[in-house]
Amino acid sequence: EAGVTQxxxxxxxxxxxxVTLRCDPIxxxxxxxWYRRVMGKEIKFLLxxxxxxxxxxxxxxxxxxLAERTGGTYSTLKVQxxxxxxxGVYFCASSKEGFxxxxxxxxxxxxxx
Amino acid sequence: KNExxxxxxxxxxxxxxxxxxxxxxxxxxxxLHWLQQHPGGGIxxxxxxxxxxxxHGRLIxxxxxxxxxxxxxxxxxxxxxxxxxxxxxxxxxxTASKLTFxxxxxxxxxx
Numbered sequence: 001e002a003g004v005t006q007x008x009x010x011x012x013x014x015x016x017x018x019v020t021l022r023c024d025p026i027x028x029x030x031x032x033x034w035y036r037r038v039m040g041k042e043i044k045f046l047l048x049x050x051x052x053x054x055x056x057x058x059x060x061x062x063x064x065x066l067a068e069r070t071g072g073t074y075s076t077l078k079v080q081x082x083x084x085x086x087x088g089v090y091f092c093a094s095s096k097e098g099f100x101x102x103x104x105x106x107x108x109x110x111x112x113x
Numbered sequence: 114k115n116e117x118x119x120x121x122x123x124x125x126x127x128x129x130x131x132x133x134x135x136x137x138x139x140x141x142x143x144x145l146h147w148l149q150q151h152p153g154g155g156i157x158x159x160x161x162x163x164x165x166x167x168x169h170g171r172l173i174x175x176x177x178x179x180x181x182x183x184x185x186x187x188x189x190x191x192x193x194x195x196x197x198x199x200x201x202x203x204x205x206x207x208t209a210s211k212l213t214f215x216x217x218x219x220x221x222x223x224x
Contacts, residue, residue, distance in 0.1 A: 104155050
């Protein structure tokens, strides 16, 4: 089966611009998670979708971040407007219902300059 | 203080050495995961534990629920084991729950 796909792999944008990250989970995985690693820190949870619904968005930093999951398939994470502190690596992971295992994407490295 | 602490932060070993990475957590968990990330690569799940010990090839993971501690051991280490090893836990009950991560241990195995 195909893995979790994220794109772009890298993005460099200027402060104030908008960026949209995309995650394609494994087909049939109802659970989709977004995480972020800021340089030098541990990976932190952003939000969790179950199908198209936001199950937990307690980790979203502020209202500049908007996540969607169209039809319970792929998900997008939009940052608008981007700030310098948004730089980091954004990971997506998916899992099947009733199963603890997670499959991670390769991440999107976002640099805001 | 992080809910999940790993030690050491950095580790250099020579090929063939036995390696131990430790993870301690301060919260109740339903499962603990060991993950691996090679430089420039994605995150790969190595083990999921809720009790006892698991072995896969040269990798062994153990967990002591009472002491809130887990270890990842690598026997006969090889340069291809060089990676960041990350401990993460599920603190919520149920299988569909988010992970809380440690900061990772950067392992470098030299010839």
